[in-house]
Amino acid sequence: MKFPRRAIFFGRFQPFHKGHLYVAENILKEYEEIVFLVGMSTESHTERNPFTAGERIEMIRLAMKEAGFDLSRVITSALPTLEIHIASAHHAIYASPHSEAIFIGNPIVSQILREAGFNVIVPKPYKREIYNGTLIRRYMAEQNDKWRELVPKSVAEFLDSIKATERLKNITSPSERHILGEENSLD
Numbered sequence: 001m002k003f004p005r006r007a008i009f010f011g012r013f014q015p016f017h018k019g020h021l022y023v024a025e026n027i028l029k030e031y032e033e034i035v036f037l038v039g040m041s042t043e044s045h046t047e048r049n050p051f052t053a054g055e056r057i058e059m060i061r062l063a064m065k066e067a068g069f070d071l072s073r074v075i076t077s078a079l080p081t082l083e084i085h086i087a088s089a090h091h092a093i094y095a096s097p098h099s100e101a102i103f104i105g106n107p108i109v110s111q112i113l114r115e116a117g118f119n120v121i122v123p124k125p126y127k128r129e130i131y132n133g134t135l136i137r138r139y140m141a142e143q144n145d146k147w148r149e150l151v152p153k154s155v156a157e158f159l160d161s162i163k164a165t166e167r168l169k170n171i172t173s174p175s176e177r178h179i180l181g182e183e184n185s186l187d
């Protein structure tokens, strides 16, 4: 059987932002279909992984639709939080439809996948200093509206609908908020 030409984009998507969209657009210039593999999907409501797997899948689909892609080219799959181990690489295979390449920037995970025989491609950085999940989560936790410009409009609307900034504020530790210069707002 001839499979459609596919590539996996492996990430946590916490939340889905414009850097992810840039990578996905480039993947779809070269491949017929994209598989968004949502990592650490069994973790939510933590500072690093505040959103559930379902919420992340929802953001991916909204953003890809907003960007004008036919969603029949967009596949989503999820992996539980795994030990960082060579054997874990094979979980990516069972969770994904047949694919020719896997796009991932995390150096440890990409090394493990490479050693397990995957065709690993590190995405070209696109304004990484602003388009990164860590910064966006910090802005959200400090109720700083700057996060809105860093995600697609439909994602911002979705995040508002689930009161995401309130969640981020409540789950972000005081020490983190101190780093953000928010100490005066704590009672």
Ligand SMILES: Nc1ncnc2c1ncn2[C@@H]1O[C@H](COP(=O)(O)OP(=O)(O)OP(=O)(O)O)[C@@H](O)[C@H]1O
Pocket (backbone or CB within 6 Å): 010, 011, 012, 013, 014, 018, 019, 020, 022, 023, 048, 103, 104, 105, 106, 122, 123, 124, 125, 126, 127, 128, 131, 132, 133, 134, 135
């Ligand atoms: N601005 C960007 N330009 C290019 N690639 C990006 C960008 N942001 C993320 N990526 C790629 O997407 C992959 C998955 O991203 P991930 O979901 O971990 O988001 P992140 O922005 O790196 O989040 P965090 O800051 O929470 O680690 C990364 O390993 C990286 O290769």
Ligand SMILES: NC(=O)c1ccc[n+]([C@@H]2O[C@H](COP(=O)(O)O)[C@@H](O)[C@H]2O)c1
Pocket (backbone or CB within 6 Å): 010, 011, 012, 013, 037, 038, 039, 040, 041, 080, 081, 082, 083, 084, 104, 105, 106, 109
């Ligand atoms: N314990 C884990 O399951 C674990 C830890 C770090 C990275 N990863 C995976 O690697 C991918 C990329 O990692 P980062 O999002 O940290 O760059 C993610 O999708 C994530 O799921 C998994």
